[in-house]
Amino acid sequence: MRDDGDIDALIAMMARLPGLGPRSARRAVLHMIRKRGALLGPLSEVMTRVARDARECLNCGNVGTQDICDICRDNRRNIGVICVVETVADLWALERAGVFKGRYHVLGGTLSALDAVGPEELRIPKLSARVESEEITEVILALNATVDGQTTAHYIADQLEARVTLTSLAKGVPIGGELDYLDEGTIGAALNARKPV
Known part of the structure; x- marks a missing residue:
């Protein structure tokens, strides 16, 4: 029996993005897993940095x-x-x-x-x-x-x-x-x- 809890959770999170439904999210996740060295690892690192550093501009709201x-x-x-x-x-x-x-x-x-x-x-x-x-x-x-x-x-x-x-x-x-x-x-x-x- 396989344990796909984390993969399913990633698909569910991706499906919540605008323009992606469950099918598109599954395809995107499978593609990232197949290209994990070139995509999944670097994407994870960039997302961690953005989650930590992203903010609204105090002047304009950008x-x-x-x-x-x-x-x-x-x-x-x-x-x-x-x-x-x-x-x-x-x-x-x-x-x-x-x-x-x-x-x-x-x-x-x-x-x-x-x-x-x-x-x-x-x-x-x-x-x-x-x-x-x-x-x-x-x-x-x-x-x-x-x-x-x-x-x-x-x-x-x-x-x-x-x-x-x-x-x-x-x-x-x-x-x-x-x-x-x-x-x-x-x-x-x-x-x-x-x-x-």
Whole structure:
């Protein structure tokens, strides 16, 4: 009789990842076991380091291994422009497009009365403080084109109007679309065609 407890536990954990179901998780685990020297050991080491070192950037909310992320520390970035996104996945999607050279602010979600998510549960007060304390000239609202995303954008616009120029992504981003699922060309075109809020 075989004891597959740990292997089954690994498959179950992998199946909890987005985009992987039980079958895909089994295939991935079997592949890693077959290539254990090249994949399983190094993956285990990297995951241990990430579990130990990963943290949110104290400035923008991005994920990295230091208190201030690489983007916030990059002196080549335009410090006067902040792009506001819902999640780190959205920030990474914009970075993949390679067209935005400013800095970011990750809200950590959207306003939602149904889920009891108000401004204090998000990083909206921190955004307002950044606009006050940093030399911000423009805030780009790059929130998803969902009802909650647009509600959040309107709330932020009300909070920041008259303090800074507000723009949003062009509507080339489809209604109901999420940045993480868009290709780099669509993201780039939408960012370049942004308009005043």
